[in-house]
Amino acid sequence: MALLSVDQLNVRFDTSDGVVHAVRGLSFEVNASEVLAIVGESGSGKSQSAFAIMGLLASNGNATGSVQFKGDELLNKPTDYLNRIRATGIAMVFQDALAALNPYMRIADQMTEVLVYHFGLSQREALAQSIAMLDAVRIPDAKNRIRLFPHEFSGGMQQRVMIAMALLCKPALLIADEPTTALDVTVQAEIMDLLAEVRREMNMSMILITHDLGVVAGYSDTVMVLYAGQVVESAPVQTLFDSPGHPYTIGLLNSILRLDTEDNALYAIPGTPPNLLLRQSGCPFVERCEFAIERCHSENPALNEYRLENVTRSRACHVEINS
Amino acid sequence: MLTYIVRRLIIAIPTLLILVVLSFTLMHAAPGGPFTADREVPPEILANLEARYGLDQPFVVQVFVYLKNVVLHFDFGPSFVYKDRTVNEIIANGFPITLTYGAIAFAVAVFFGVALGVAAATHHNRWIDYFAVGIAIGAQVLPNFVLAPILVLVFTLMLGWLPGGGWEYDQPRYIIMPVIALATSFLASIARITRSSMLEVLNAQHVRTARAKGLPSHRVILSHVLKPALLPVLSYLGPTFVTMITGSVVIDMFFSTGGIGLSLVNAALNRDYSVMMGITILIGALTIGFNLLIDILYAWIDPKIRY
Numbered sequence: 001m002a003l004l005s006v007d008q009l010n011v012r013f014d015t016s017d018g019v020v021h022a023v024r025g026l027s028f029e030v031n032a033s034e035v036l037a038i039v040g041e042s043g044s045g046k047s048q049s050a051f052a053i054m055g056l057l058a059s060n061g062n063a064t065g066s067v068q069f070k071g072d073e074l075l076n077k078p079t080d081y082l083n084r085i086r087a088t089g090i091a092m093v094f095q096d097a098l099a100a101l102n103p104y105m106r107i108a109d110q111m112t113e114v115l116v117y118h119f120g121l122s123q124r125e126a127l128a129q130s131i132a133m134l135d136a137v138r139i140p141d142a143k144n145r146i147r148l149f150p151h152e153f154s155g156g157m158q159q160r161v162m163i164a165m166a167l168l169c170k171p172a173l174l175i176a177d178e179p180t181t182a183l184d185v186t187v188q189a190e191i192m193d194l195l196a197e198v199r200r201e202m203n204m205s206m207i208l209i210t211h212d213l214g215v216v217a218g219y220s221d222t223v224m225v226l227y228a229g230q231v232v233e234s235a236p237v238q239t240l241f242d243s244p245g246h247p248y249t250i251g252l253l254n255s256i257l258r259l260d261t262e263d264n265a266l267y268a269i270p271g272t273p274p275n276l277l278l279r280q281s282g283c284p285f286v287e288r289c290e291f292a293i294e295r296c297h298s299e300n301p302a303l304n305e306y307r308l309e310n311v312t313r314s315r316a317c318h319v320e321i322n323s
Numbered sequence: 324m325l326t327y328i329v330r331r332l333i334i335a336i337p338t339l340l341i342l343v344v345l346s347f348t349l350m351h352a353a354p355g356g357p358f359t360a361d362r363e364v365p366p367e368i369l370a371n372l373e374a375r376y377g378l379d380q381p382f383v384v385q386v387f388v389y390l391k392n393v394v395l396h397f398d399f400g401p402s403f404v405y406k407d408r409t410v411n412e413i414i415a416n417g418f419p420i421t422l423t424y425g426a427i428a429f430a431v432a433v434f435f436g437v438a439l440g441v442a443a444a445t446h447h448n449r450w451i452d453y454f455a456v457g458i459a460i461g462a463q464v465l466p467n468f469v470l471a472p473i474l475v476l477v478f479t480l481m482l483g484w485l486p487g488g489g490w491e492y493d494q495p496r497y498i499i500m501p502v503i504a505l506a507t508s509f510l511a512s513i514a515r516i517t518r519s520s521m522l523e524v525l526n527a528q529h530v531r532t533a534r535a536k537g538l539p540s541h542r543v544i545l546s547h548v549l550k551p552a553l554l555p556v557l558s559y560l561g562p563t564f565v566t567m568i569t570g571s572v573v574i575d576m577f578f579s580t581g582g583i584g585l586s587l588v589n590a591a592l593n594r595d596y597s598v599m600m601g602i603t604i605l606i607g608a609l610t611i612g613f614n615l616l617i618d619i620l621y622a623w624i625d626p627k628i629r630y
């Protein structure tokens with residue numbers, strides 16, 4: 001049985017302008033100690049998928065479908081029920097660590113409350129474990145710096161604190177939502193290496209959310225490409241890089257800055273994603289697709305599983321592509 | 324922190340001095356004021372004034388004398404209207420009354436206002452929310468000069484439960500109606516500010532983190548929402564407290580409570596400039612003092628404020 005299995009997840013938001021279809025028909029599985037990367041442009045529904053799994057959608061949002069963690073259904077369950085799984089079963093690292101940490105609380109208090117609540121530790125034990133976890137994510141002088149407030153750390157250190165906080169209860173699954181997007185390029189690699197290291201040591205599963213296909217290469221097993229709230233392609237990471245099967249994936253790969261080629265000009269996919277308020281009939285990528293045929297305008301392609309060179313993968317496209 | 328407080332105090336002191344000098348200057352310049360010759364002043368009072376201010380002295384000297392009396396002795400001088408009363412006596416008579424019902428009304432407004440705002444925000448778009456918003460709007464469109472007679476009509480004339488006016492320090496039944504009349508609109512404002520501020524903070528990213536940590540809802544509210552949500556309320560409370568413990572003219576008139584609000588109106592009507600000046604300076608000093616207190620509280624609560 002998969003650790004996490006998501007089936008036909010839909011996320012919709014009621015707004016004054018109408019219904020926003022942020023996620024449509026998302027299905028995937030994460031097995032024990034597996035890393036799944038979810039890749040897509042800003043606004044493609046990555047964060048909302050994660051929030052739906054954790055039961056953290058905004059009050060105007062609602063989710064349908066199924067999310068099962070170790071066989072337990074999580075979707076639309078009451079807060080008390082979810083709280084037994086949050087932090088201890090599934091933990092989350094958020095994109096903007098400074099905003100995600102409470103600016104009015106010392107790091108010590110933000111960390112110890114998790115251990116005190118979930119494991120009933122005493123304040124002293126909780127503090128000792130929190131300091132140990134900050135040491136583990138290599139925050140220097142953790143013993144003293146745990147007394148500081150979030151804004152007194154650098155961006156990279158804030159993200160380390162965020163990671164340490166998420167790891168406190170040794171979750172089986174870590175969802176890292178763009179963990180390096182807010183950081184300097186030099187710090188990004190450090191944080192990714194740290195995540196990979198703690199994941200290996202704790203034998204955790206991970207969902208790595210990013211808008212940068214370049215990040216996933218060394219750090220994930222499977223990649224799922226999201227476009228306008230839908231999965232357009234899903235494949236083992238090496239397969240995806242070697243033979244992308246969807247025009248959008250090809251565009252994403254082309255837009256990664258290749259240091260190994262002469263041509264450093266950054267390629268960008270022309271056009272913008274569709275408005276999620278309008279539910280169109282065709283493929284969501286059709287307006288930006290250089291391969292589009294007539295059928296793409298009228299019929300949204302389903303996600304089809306297929307085998308190629310002994311690898312199981314899936315894609316949602318009407319057109320045969322030989323890449 | 325300490326240097327911050329000291330620095331703020333050092334700024335507050337000249338502000339106060341300027342306030343005193345300015346009100347004296349205004350009074351001096353006012354047409355028909357006590358220092359102009361076009362007004363008949365009883366000889367006893369004129370003698371009083373002469374002795375106190377040295378009206379034959381140059382203006383600068385007069386200001387200095389007034390300033391010295393206020394600052395060194397908290398002495399606002401004699402009344403311009405009542406022969407045998409000083410401004411200090413008038414304030415000492417009315418201010419404790421206003422302070423009593425004002426402070427109680429303030430406590431009531433803060434407690435119920437915050438509670439109502441929090442309840443509304445945590446039950447957003449449910450009946451508690453609509454109920455709270457309804458009350459807040461109702462209380463806000465009902466000014467206290469309308470509410471006060473309604474209270475008297477119901478509780479005094481119809482039910483006969485409470486006296487329609489007067490003041491006894493040791494008898495709560497004299498305090499109830501002034502407190503309700505004064506507190507209601509402030510309670511509504513506090514509830515409204517609390518609610519909208521709570522709703523904003525509830526959507527903040529750090530609150531989502533707190534939920535992701537699996538903390539129970541009440542813990543999330545208590546330790547992650549309340550503090551940031553109450554900061555805007557706090558900044559409203561400083562000036563509000565001063566307003567509530569000083570000038571409730573309407574309350575003093577309707578309930579004959581004998582507070583300082585009435586003294587101020589009487590002084591204005593009688594052109595008792597020294598009383599007006601005294602009360603103005605008192606209110607000004609309280610305003611400066613409480614704003615200072617709120618700023619210090621802010622700095623204490625918000626770790627991001629640099630002193």
Ligand SMILES: Nc1ncnc2c1ncn2[C@@H]1O[C@H](COP(=O)(O)OP(=O)(O)O)[C@@H](O)[C@H]1O
Nearest residue numbers: 013015020022041042043044045046047048058
């Ligand atoms: N509370 C909300 N109300 C309406 N629309 C929302 C809300 N939250 C997110 N959305 C929309 O959902 C879409 C997906 O958002 P998100 O999952 O955050 O994107 P990303 O892939 O960048 O993480 C976006 O178009 C966003 O505008």
Ligand SMILES: [Mg+2]
Nearest residue numbers: 046047095178
């Ligand atoms: Mg996002």
